[in-house]
Amino acid sequence: MFAYIGGLTAVETFVADALPAELANPVSxxxxxxxxxxxxxxxxxxxFTPGERMxxxxxxxxxxxxxSAPVASELTTRGSSTxxxxxxxxxxxxxxxxxxxxTRST
Amino acid sequence: xxxxxxxxxxxxxxxxxxAAAIAVARPAGERASRWAVRTASAAFAAAVVVAIxxxxxxxxxxxxxxxxxxxxxxxxxxxxTALLGLLTTGVxxxxxxxxxxxxxxxxxxxxxxxxxxxLTAATTxxxxxxxxxxxxxxxxxxxxxxxxxxxxxATWQPARRSSRRTLRSLWVGDGALLAATLLTVVAAGDIxxxxxxxxxxxxxxxxxxxxxxNLLAVVAVLLTIAGISRSALVPVHQWLPxxxxxxxxxxxxxxxxxxNGAGMLLIRLAxxxxxxxxxxxxxxxxxxxxxxxxxxxMLVRCDVKGNLAWSTAGQMGFMTVQVxxxxxxxxxxxxxxHGMFKAAxxxxxxxxxxxxHRHHQRPAPYVVAGSVRLGVALLVPAAALWAAYxxxxxxxxxxxxxxxxxxxxxxxxLGAVPxxxxxxxxxxxxxxxxxxxHRWAHRGGDLRR
Numbered sequence: 001m002f003a004y005i006g007g008l009t010a011v012e013t014f015v016a017d018a019l020p021a022e023l024a025n026p027v028s029x030x031x032x033x034x035x036x037x038x039x040x041x042x043x044x045x046x047x048f049t050p051g052e053r054m055x056x057x058x059x060x061x062x063x064x065x066x067x068s069a070p071v072a073s074e075l076t077t078r079g080s081s082t083x084x085x086x087x088x089x090x091x092x093x094x095x096x097x098x099x100x101x102x103t104r105s106t
Numbered sequence: 107x108x109x110x111x112x113x114x115x116x117x118x119x120x121x122x123x124x125a126a127a128i129a130v131a132r133p134a135g136e137r138a139s140r141w142a143v144r145t146a147s148a149a150f151a152a153a154v155v156v157a158i159x160x161x162x163x164x165x166x167x168x169x170x171x172x173x174x175x176x177x178x179x180x181x182x183x184x185x186x187t188a189l190l191g192l193l194t195t196g197v198x199x200x201x202x203x204x205x206x207x208x209x210x211x212x213x214x215x216x217x218x219x220x221x222x223x224x225l226t227a228a229t230t231x232x233x234x235x236x237x238x239x240x241x242x243x244x245x246x247x248x249x250x251x252x253x254x255x256x257x258x259x260a261t262w263q264p265a266r267r268s269s270r271r272t273l274r275s276l277w278v279g280d281g282a283l284l285a286a287t288l289l290t291v292v293a294a295g296d297i298x299x300x301x302x303x304x305x306x307x308x309x310x311x312x313x314x315x316x317x318x319x320n321l322l323a324v325v326a327v328l329l330t331i332a333g334i335s336r337s338a339l340v341p342v343h344q345w346l347p348x349x350x351x352x353x354x355x356x357x358x359x360x361x362x363x364x365x366n367g368a369g370m371l372l373i374r375l376a377x378x379x380x381x382x383x384x385x386x387x388x389x390x391x392x393x394x395x396x397x398x399x400x401x402x403x404m405l406v407r408c409d410v411k412g413n414l415a416w417s418t419a420g421q422m423g424f425m426t427v428q429v430x431x432x433x434x435x436x437x438x439x440x441x442x443x444h445g446m447f448k449a450a451x452x453x454x455x456x457x458x459x460x461x462x463h464r465h466h467q468r469p470a471p472y473v474v475a476g477s478v479r480l481g482v483a484l485l486v487p488a489a490a491l492w493a494a495y496x497x498x499x500x501x502x503x504x505x506x507x508x509x510x511x512x513x514x515x516x517x518x519x520l521g522a523v524p525x526x527x528x529x530x531x532x533x534x535x536x537x538x539x540x541x542x543x544h545r546w547a548h549r550g551g552d553l554r555r
Contacts, residue, residue: 001487001490001491001493001494001514001518002490002493002494002497002498004494004514004517005491005494005495005497005498005500005510005514006494006497006498007439007443008435008436008439008498008500008510009498009499009500011189011435011438011439012435012500012501012502014161014185014189015184015185015186015189015434015435015438017185018165018184018185018186018187019186019373019376019434019435019438020303020376020377020380020434022380022432022503023376023379023380023381023386023432023434024377024380024381025380025381025382025383025386026380026386026430026431026432026503026505027386027387027390027427027430027431027432027505028505029504029505029508031387031390032390032427032431032505032508032509033508035390035394036508036512039394039398061402062406065402065403065405065406066403066406066407068403
């Protein structure tokens with residue numbers, strides 16, 4: 001906490017002359033506080049409300065978050081059902097290293 | 107040309123020269139690595155010298171000036187740009203040193219060093235550019251270098267797909283920045299970034315028949331779109347998680363340097379960006395949505411690089427919210443801190459599975475009741491925050507103060523919660539739950555089936 005606030009004060013002092021003191025039309029404090037409060041309320045309701053229905057909501061949120069983007073392990077898992085490695089690493093090795101790899105006992 | 111100007115020019119030029127030399131001479135992998143690392147070291151040393159000169163004296167500028175005294179082309183180092191330059195050259199040096207070992211024996215290592223050096227040069231130019239035109243050109247070169255780096259494993263289909271997606275998403279922002287630059291140049295001449303407030307005033311006075319008197323607002327919104335695209339904010343956020351197909355050094359370079367584009371651009375052009383309420387509110391909405399969404403996804407991801415990629419997206423969202431609320435020094439601190447931290451995490455990603463297992467094999471230090479944990483999490487950070495404010499007295503606006511307080515308190519509260527016993531399943535529970543939920547999602551949502 002001290003490092004963060006101290007670091008912030010140091011940066012603020014350091015760049016004081018190089019940055020405008022404030023923006024002409026920044027987002028208002030009211031909108032910011034309202035947004036933070038809304039996020040806190042939604043998270044609290046979803047997280048802490050008991051009951052089967054909210055459990056289902058939590059599971060749906062979890063599933064949505066988990067399935068909303070490709071998983072790295074799906075992309076990089078070596079070997080596949082066809083027996084061909086999806087990552088063609090051997091084509092990226094120098095010939096001498098490729099030879100060493102192909103003759104290495106497994 | 108004075109000595110400070112020479113040092114300033116050397117900072118982005120050296121990595122560009124290294125890129126050209128490696129591309130032309132085509133040295134073997136280890137030699138290419140040595141060339142790239144040595145020039146990156148020299149560029150970083152020059153950036154340190156420039157930062158010291160700027161800290162103890164006046165800003166340094168190496169510009170070609172027009173008849174009216176405005177910069178036509180050149181570089182400018184203020185205290186803000188010196189910090190950003192230190193970050194970009196420092197990350198470039200550390201990542202390329204790491205890549206020298208990580209890509210040993212890789213046929214395409216020289217290609218990596220060409221593109222990484224070019225990316226470092228372009229990102230450093232974005233930080234130091236004295237005109238909007240040079241900033242725009244460097245920005246586009248950085249985007250193209252990044253897309254090429256992502257296809258390091260060019261024979262691998264996911265890498266090619268990821269590169270295409272990255273290029274498409276980045277072109278949204280590049281097109282917006284190009285349009286903003288062209289509009290500015292046509293209507294009011296190029297903006298001299300030594301004094302962007304004067305550029306904003308010139309834009310406000312300029313009139314373009316098609317746009318009526320709203321040129322400044324249009325340019326501000328276009329800059330915001332460019333920032334949203336480069337920092338992977340909603341709705342163009344999917345390119346960042348897709349780049350996990352790239353090798354680790356590319357990820358580190360991307361997540362610690364390039365992705366900070368929104369912060370770099372909007373902070374450097376703060377008088378233009380901040381003049382439009384529409385621009386600040388669009389940036390705020392995109393940042394807040396991304397921070398919530400990406401952090402939620404990050405919390406459930408089990409793969410190391412995916413977790414880090416979504417964490418970066420969330421942090422960029424929060425950083426953009428800081429800029430939109432006018433907390434510019436806090437955003438600058440966030441860029442530098444996040445860049446260094448994320449570079450360290452990505453470069454250490456290879457050992458994270460072992461570290462995770464080692465951590466979970468340790469006995470739990472002590473067990474405390476949930477109410478005690480909650481009390482400690484609420485009270486200790488609040489007391490520390492109050493004490494820190496009393497000691498340092500940061501001069502924050504109200505909105506910036508609220509944001510900084512909530513961020514500092516929430517981060518410290520997470521760290522202040524005493525350890526509780528965890529299931530020692532080595533992360534398998536997370537994986538099992540993920541597989542189960544994947545099946546559930548594909549079967550229409552019934553967990554009992």
